[in-house]
Amino acid sequence: MTSSSDSSKELFERAVKGERRSLGRLLTSIERGGNEAEIIAGLAHQVSGNTHVVGITGAPGSGKSTLTGRLLKLFSEAGEKLAVLAVDPSSPLTGGAILGDRIRMDDLAGEESFIRSMATRGHSGGLALAVPAAIQLFDAAGYEPVIIETVGVGQVEVDVAGAADTTVVVVTPGMGDAVQANKAGLLEVADIFVVNKSDRPGANDARRDLELMLDLGHVSGLEQITGYRPPIIMANSLDGTGAEEVLGAIKSHAEYLHNSGTIHNRQKERLVKEIQNRIELLIGLTADGVLKSELGNRHITQVLDRKISPAEAAKSIVRLLLKD
Ligand SMILES: Nc1nc2c(ncn2[C@@H]2O[C@H](COP(=O)(O)OP(=O)(O)OP(=O)(O)O)[C@@H](O)[C@H]2O)c(=O)[nH]1
Ligand SMILES: [Mg+2]
Structure with a gap:
C-alpha cells in the first residue's frame, strides 16, 4: 500500500471516531478527485x-x-x-x-x-x-x-x-x-x-x-x-x-x-448510477489516452486521408480496446 493510502486510512479511522478535522480533510480530497478520492470512497462504501x-x-x-x-x-x-x-x-x-x-x-x-x-x-x-x-x-x-x-x-x-x-x-x-x-x-x-x-x-x-x-x-x-x-x-x-x-x-x-421496501431500490439506483458515472469517466479517460497513442494516430491518419469515416475509426478503436 502506498503511503498516501495509509494516511487516508488513518484519517478515515479518525473521522469515523468523530474527529471533524480528519473528516474535513477527507472531503477536500474527495472534492479534488483522483486516486486518493477513490481510496476514501472505497473505505467509506464498506461501512455505509x-x-x-x-x-x-x-x-x-x-x-x-x-x-x-x-x-x-x-x-x-x-x-x-x-x-x-x-x-x-x-x-x-x-x-x-x-x-x-x-x-x-x-x-x-x-x-x-x-x-x-x-x-x-x-x-x-x-x-x-x-x-x-x-x-x-x-x-x-x-x-x-x-x-x-x-x-x-x-x-x-x-x-x-x-x-x-x-x-x-x-x-x-x-x-x-x-x-x-x-x-x-x-x-x-x-x-x-x-x-x-x-x-x-x-x-x-x-x-x-x-x-x-x-x-x-x-x-x-x-x-x-x-x-x-x-x-x-x-x-x-x-x-x-x-x-x-x-x-x-x-x-x-x-x-x-x-x-x-422501496428504500432498497433507491439505494440500489444510487449505486448503479455511481458505477455508470465511473464507467463513463474511465471510458472518457481511455478515449483521451488512446487518441494520443500509436493506435489512435493510425486511425486519425486514415480518417484524414478519407479512407475511413470518424464513426468507423471510433468503432474500430473501441473494438480493439474491448479485446484487451
Ligand atoms: N419573503 C421571503 N423571503 C425568503 C423566504 N425564504 C428565503 N427568503 C429570502 O430569499 C433570498 C434567497 O434565499 P436563499 O435561502 O439564499 O435561497 P437559495 O435557494 O438557497 O439560493 P441559491 O443557493 O443562491 O440558489 C434571501 O434573501 C432570503 O432571505 C421566504 O419564505 N419568504
Ligand atoms: Mg443556497
Missing part, C-alpha cells in the same frame, strides 16, 4: 448504507438555504447529528455565495452537525463522483440524515436529486415557477413539494398549479403504483412557518420507503 439522504433542490434564490437552515435547527434540537452538503454545479466562482450560506447555517447548527459546501472546481464529472463519495463518507462517520442542497438549473441537480432517498423540491410564488420546475424534470423526482415564500402574493396559485400537475398524471402514474402522493407544504422560511411540517413529511416519507 445506513443514513437517510435528503435532497433539497429548486430554482436559484427560492430559499433552499434558508429552509435548510430551519431544518438544520429542528433536527439538531431533536438530537440528530446531521450533515449538510451545499452543492453548486455551476461555476467555482459562486463558491463565495455558498460560503456565505454556510456561515449563516453555522449559527443554526448544533455542535454535532457538519456543514460543507462543494463546487465543481472546473473538472468534468467531478460532482457526479464527489457527491456520492461525500454521502458515503458522512454515512460512515455516523451522520444522519445527510441533507444535500443543489441549485436547480439543469441536469446535474436532477442527478443529485436522484442520489437522494427523499427529494424536496422548493418552488416560489409567481413567474410560473411550478411550470419551470416541471420543464426541468424536477416534478418527477419530487417526494415533497415546498411552496416557499408563501408570504408573497400568488402562493395559493403556485400550490394549485402543483396540485393540477400531480392530478394530470405527470407523477400520478407513479402514484397509482406506489400509493404515495407528494405532499405540498406552504412555508415561509424567514419566520420558520411550515418547517416543522417539512420535517414531518421527510420522516413520513422515510417511513414509507422503509415500510414499502
Whole structure:
C-alpha cells in the first residue's frame, strides 16, 4: 500500500471516531478527485448504507438555504447529528455565495452537525463522483440524515436529486415557477413539494398549479403504483412557518420507503448510477489516452486521408480496446 493510502486510512479511522478535522480533510480530497478520492470512497462504501439522504433542490434564490437552515435547527434540537452538503454545479466562482450560506447555517447548527459546501472546481464529472463519495463518507462517520442542497438549473441537480432517498423540491410564488420546475424534470423526482415564500402574493396559485400537475398524471402514474402522493407544504422560511411540517413529511416519507421496501431500490439506483458515472469517466479517460497513442494516430491518419469515416475509426478503436 502506498503511503498516501495509509494516511487516508488513518484519517478515515479518525473521522469515523468523530474527529471533524480528519473528516474535513477527507472531503477536500474527495472534492479534488483522483486516486486518493477513490481510496476514501472505497473505505467509506464498506461501512455505509445506513443514513437517510435528503435532497433539497429548486430554482436559484427560492430559499433552499434558508429552509435548510430551519431544518438544520429542528433536527439538531431533536438530537440528530446531521450533515449538510451545499452543492453548486455551476461555476467555482459562486463558491463565495455558498460560503456565505454556510456561515449563516453555522449559527443554526448544533455542535454535532457538519456543514460543507462543494463546487465543481472546473473538472468534468467531478460532482457526479464527489457527491456520492461525500454521502458515503458522512454515512460512515455516523451522520444522519445527510441533507444535500443543489441549485436547480439543469441536469446535474436532477442527478443529485436522484442520489437522494427523499427529494424536496422548493418552488416560489409567481413567474410560473411550478411550470419551470416541471420543464426541468424536477416534478418527477419530487417526494415533497415546498411552496416557499408563501408570504408573497400568488402562493395559493403556485400550490394549485402543483396540485393540477400531480392530478394530470405527470407523477400520478407513479402514484397509482406506489400509493404515495407528494405532499405540498406552504412555508415561509424567514419566520420558520411550515418547517416543522417539512420535517414531518421527510420522516413520513422515510417511513414509507422503509415500510414499502422501496428504500432498497433507491439505494440500489444510487449505486448503479455511481458505477455508470465511473464507467463513463474511465471510458472518457481511455478515449483521451488512446487518441494520443500509436493506435489512435493510425486511425486519425486514415480518417484524414478519407479512407475511413470518424464513426468507423471510433468503432474500430473501441473494438480493439474491448479485446484487451
Ligand atoms: N419573503 C421571503 N423571503 C425568503 C423566504 N425564504 C428565503 N427568503 C429570502 O430569499 C433570498 C434567497 O434565499 P436563499 O435561502 O439564499 O435561497 P437559495 O435557494 O438557497 O439560493 P441559491 O443557493 O443562491 O440558489 C434571501 O434573501 C432570503 O432571505 C421566504 O419564505 N419568504
Ligand atoms: Mg443556497
